[in-house]
Amino acid sequence: MLRIVEPGLSTTVQDTGRYGHYHIGMPPSGAVDQYAHRVANFLVGNEADAATLELTYTGPEVVFEEEGLVAVCGADMDPSLDGEPVPTWTAVRVAAGQTLSFEFATEGARAYLAVDGGIDTEPVMGSRATYTLIGVGGHEGRELEAGDELPTGATEADGLEGNSVDAAHVPDYGAETSIRVVMGLCDYRLTEDGKETLLDTEWTVSNEADRVGYRLDADVDIQGLFVEREQPFGAGTDLTNVVDLGYPVGSIQMAGQPIVLMRDAVTGGGYATVGTVISPDRSTLAQGRSHETVTFEPVSVEEALTAREDWTARLDRLREELLG
Amino acid sequence: MTSEETIDAPMPGVFYRRPDPDEPVFVEEGDDVSAGETVGLIGVMKTFHDIEPGTDCVVTSFEADNETEVEAGDTLVTVEPE
Numbered sequence: 001m002l003r004i005v006e007p008g009l010s011t012t013v014q015d016t017g018r019y020g021h022y023h024i025g026m027p028p029s030g031a032v033d034q035y036a037h038r039v040a041n042f043l044v045g046n047e048a049d050a051a052t053l054e055l056t057y058t059g060p061e062v063v064f065e066e067e068g069l070v071a072v073c074g075a076d077m078d079p080s081l082d083g084e085p086v087p088t089w090t091a092v093r094v095a096a097g098q099t100l101s102f103e104f105a106t107e108g109a110r111a112y113l114a115v116d117g118g119i120d121t122e123p124v125m126g127s128r129a130t131y132t133l134i135g136v137g138g139h140e141g142r143e144l145e146a147g148d149e150l151p152t153g154a155t156e157a158d159g160l161e162g163n164s165v166d167a168a169h170v171p172d173y174g175a176e177t178s179i180r181v182v183m184g185l186c187d188y189r190l191t192e193d194g195k196e197t198l199l200d201t202e203w204t205v206s207n208e209a210d211r212v213g214y215r216l217d218a219d220v221d222i223q224g225l226f227v228e229r230e231q232p233f234g235a236g237t238d239l240t241n242v243v244d245l246g247y248p249v250g251s252i253q254m255a256g257q258p259i260v261l262m263r264d265a266v267t268g269g270g271y272a273t274v275g276t277v278i279s280p281d282r283s284t285l286a287q288g289r290s291h292e293t294v295t296f297e298p299v300s301v302e303e304a305l306t307a308r309e310d311w312t313a314r315l316d317r318l319r320e321e322l323l324g
Numbered sequence: 325m326t327s328e329e330t331i332d333a334p335m336p337g338v339f340y341r342r343p344d345p346d347e348p349v350f351v352e353e354g355d356d357v358s359a360g361e362t363v364g365l366i367g368v369m370k371t372f373h374d375i376e377p378g379t380d381c382v383v384t385s386f387e388a389d390n391e392t393e394v395e396a397g398d399t400l401v402t403v404e405p406e
């Protein structure tokens with residue numbers, strides 16, 4: 001069992017997500033950086049779908065009631081065990097009663113704390129992911145608070161202490177600012193100049209960017225990017241409105257400003273979505289900090305599928321190395 | 325002569341010296357504050373994080389202005405512990 005002494009800014013239980021309910025308006029939730037979440041699990045002997053804690057900007061203080069193996073991947077929040085610094089991207093043994101504490105990250109936004117056996121809260125609709133907007137999953141459907149106690153599952157693997165991943169597999173947060181997108185579903189609503197502006201602009205991650213949406217700021221007249229038209233029946237009066245449609249996860253919704261819809265976002269509506277951030281780059285974007293800038297790079301569906309295959313193969317190799 | 329200490333931003337966001345735009349500031353420069361007393365807020369991800377000193381102290385100066393953007397690690401306030 002883990003006990004939360006200090007919760008940090010926003011700490012939630014997350015996993016690979018809650019699937020199969022998108023059509024009724026339920027987004028997947030789950031770790032917004034699936035790469036760091038999965039590697040942290042592999043390091044402690046878990047499968048990818050075990051639940052971890054997602055820490056945001058400033059980490060928590062956690063006491064372990066039993067001994068176990070932990071790994072912290074993602075943004076470096078300078079973890080320490082009873083005051084002694086511990087390495088990240090490495091499996092670390094903790095003794096019963098020890099306290100793991102964190103500072104704040106200056107590169108990257110989110111870290112993942114995996115525990116052998118996984119965080120064993122009760123699954124809801126097949127997932128332990130926390131969806132705070134409606135209070136479902138994780139621990140009581142909310143961000144963790146001081147005094148919360150979280151059960152951990154039975155340990156499946158052992159002898160992994162000290163395991164780590166090569167530096168080549170540790171992302172350099174903040175270095176990659178080009179985010180790949182497949183254009184559509186509604187990019188036909190943009191003028192040619194509008195498309196160019198969308199793709200040539202350096203967008204700043206706003207202060208509101210979170211697990212729901214990454215709001216992006218720039219001195220751009222969003223309406224001016226759109227083709228003038230008489231709005232069809234069923235669409236709102238604004239040029240950026242369309243007749244309601246499903247929003248792909250990762251799509252760029254033009255609601256007064258571009259908002260990249262993340263894992264806790266609304267699943268459909270009447271704003272034009274002009275591109276979709278490809279799945280591997282959603283992990284990169286989720287490590288983007290408020291005030292950092294990003295640009296969009298258009299890719300074809302084939303390029304997007306290849307990027308996803310490469311990403312999956314890389315994680316499969318890491319799983320094979322670490323879990324055997 | 326007591327040495328000065330700083331309170332640094334633990335996250336990026338917007339720094340606020342007031343609980344609400346129409347309310348007075350939490351503290352003025354020169355005020356005595358207790359450990360854990362709120363001296364400011366950082367707003368990020370639509371949530372507000374309290375900025376508070378770890379020890380009883382006197383606020384020497386605010387290094388960040390009200391409603392300005394700050395980065396993690398930026399000095400917000402300098403204080404003189406009592």
